[in-house]
Amino acid sequence: xxxxxxxxxxxxxxxxxxxxxxxxxxxxxxxxxxxxxxxxxxxxxxxxxxxxxxxxxxxxxxxxxxxxxxxxxxxxxxxxxxxxxxxxxxxxxxxxxxxxxxxxxxxxxxxxxxxxxxxxxxxxxxxxxxxxxxxxxxxxxxxxxxxxxxxxxxxxxxxxxxxxxxxxxxxxxxxxxxxxxxxxxxxxxxxxxxxxxxxxxxxxxxxxxxxxxxxxxxxxxxxxxxxxxxxxxxxxxxxxxxxxxxxxxxxxxxxxxxxxxxxxxxxxxxxxxxxxxxxxxxxxxxxxxxxxxxxxxxxxxxxxxxxxxxxxxxxxxxxxxxxxxxxxxxxxxxxxxxxxxxxxxxxxxxxxxxxxxxxxxxxxxxxxxxxxxxxxxxxxxxxxxxxxxxxxxxxxxxxxxxxxxxx
Numbered sequence: 435x436x437x438x439x440x441x442x443x444x445x446x447x448x449x450x451x452x453x454x455x456x457x458x459x460x461x462x463x464x465x466x467x468x469x470x471x472x473x474x475x476x477x478x479x480x481x482x483x484x485x486x487x488x489x490x491x492x493x494x495x496x497x498x499x500x501x502x503x504x505x506x507x508x509x510x511x512x513x514x515x516x517x518x519x520x521x522x523x524x525x526x527x528x529x530x531x532x533x534x535x536x537x538x539x540x541x542x543x544x545x546x547x548x549x550x551x552x553x554x555x556x557x558x559x560x561x562x563x564x565x566x567x568x569x570x571x572x573x574x575x576x577x578x579x580x581x582x583x584x585x586x587x588x589x590x591x592x593x594x595x596x597x598x599x600x601x602x603x604x605x606x607x608x609x610x611x612x613x614x615x616x617x618x619x620x621x622x623x624x625x626x627x628x629x630x631x632x633x634x635x636x637x638x639x640x641x642x643x644x645x646x647x648x649x650x651x652x653x654x655x656x657x658x659x660x661x662x663x664x665x666x667x668x669x670x671x672x673x674x675x676x677x678x679x680x681x682x683x684x685x686x687x688x689x690x691x692x693x694x695x696x697x698x699x700x701x702x703x704x705x706x707x708x709x710x711x712x713x714x715x716x717x718x719x720x721x722x723x724x725x726x727x728x729x730x731x732x733x734x735x736x737x738x739x740x741x742x743x744x745x746x747x748x749x750x751x752x753x754x755x756x757x758x759x760x761x762x763x764x765x766x767x768x769x770x771x772x773x774x775x776x777x778x779x780x781x782x783x784x785x786x787x788x789x790x791x792x793x794x795x796x797x798x799x800x801x802x803x804x805x806x807x808x809x810x811x812x813x814x815x816x817x818x819x820x821x822x823x824x825x826x827x828x829x830x831x832x833x834x835x836x837x838x839x840x841x
Contacts, residue, residue, distance in 0.1 A: 437461055444469065491515045501525050507546075658815065676785055678815055679717075694781060694841075717815065729808040730819035734788040736840040741780050745793065745836040746772040747828055762799040762832040766806040769835050774810075782841045784810050787817045789838040796832070797823040803833055 435454050443451075444466060453473040463483040472492040482502045491512035500521045509530035518538040526546045533553045543563040547570050555575045564584040576596040587607045597617065604624045611631040618638040626646045636656045644664045654674040661681045669689040677693060687698040718733035726732060748765035749772070750757045758764035777783060792807070794800060800821060811817065817837070827834050 496520050506530055658812075674783070678785060726813070726816075728804055728819075729811045729813045729816040730790075731816055733818050736788045738840045741777075741782055741786070741839040741841055743773055743776050743837045743839065745791075745834045746776075747831040747834045749829075756829050756831055759830075763802045763806055765832050766803045766835075769833060770806065770810055773835065773837060777839060780839070780841065782839045785815070786839040786841050787811075787837050788840050789817050790819045791836050792819065792821040793827060793834040794821065794823050794832070795827055795830075799832060807835075
């Protein structure tokens, strides 16, 4: 079928064109509203400025097609449509049903996808620069390596979205919910995340320079080694957040709740609390000494309030007795639980620990103990550590651990 035959039959009221072959067809600017192209092959077709309002594109192949400025709003259905490598810049997909569509490596720059449904859609490597995605539903979509620079994702649903290596530079996402997501290394420079739900999000080594995080909910977020220079964290909630190694030059924490649960007070404030202490922590690593081969570092340089935790053994306070007398792994779990309880009471976490010492009844148990111990520390920031075998431990336990923390 060629373009003339299609247009003639469409003009005569025909709307169903299932599985037709229209590869490379030129239909620029035509009105095909309500057309049903299910299963059709339009690979490389030109549909620039075409009107496809309310069309049906079930399993339609539009790979490498050009639909610049086309109107595809209110698509009634396009499940499994293939739009990979297509030029969809300035296209209008508002209120369109795009479930399971393949937009891999497509050009969606400045496209309008507001209120569109993109559940399970593939947007791998696609370009969505300055695209409008307000209120769109991207549940379980794959945005791996997509470029969303300057796009608007206000009120967008991003539940279970895959986001490895996404570029969110200057993106607008006020009120978005990213709770518990892993956004390590992501580029969110100058993005607007005001009032966003970011509890437990992993932002390790993320680029958040100049990002607006005003009133954002960042409880227990991991911002280790993140770049927060010039970011706006006014009135943000950072309770329990990890800021070790983060760059915070010119960051605005006015009115923010800091990781220790206290409200931020500027160093220049005349109201500064007399017992306010600045905690610093620096990983020491030199090539002139043996490299760490486990969850520890060569040394930690720290300043602040020092907390010395006495050696803990596997006593369960519920029965006040030693437990798991012949299981060193289980005893280690109980020891770590006891230490954690003491750290918590002191207002500290495992991230505040700078030195530990492990005492073993039998050095052959080291691997089992280390496997449990390693669950509590990230190898890049783990405290310095010593491990020794001793002839006997209190109550004949198999392992004892003490630690020093700085808070």
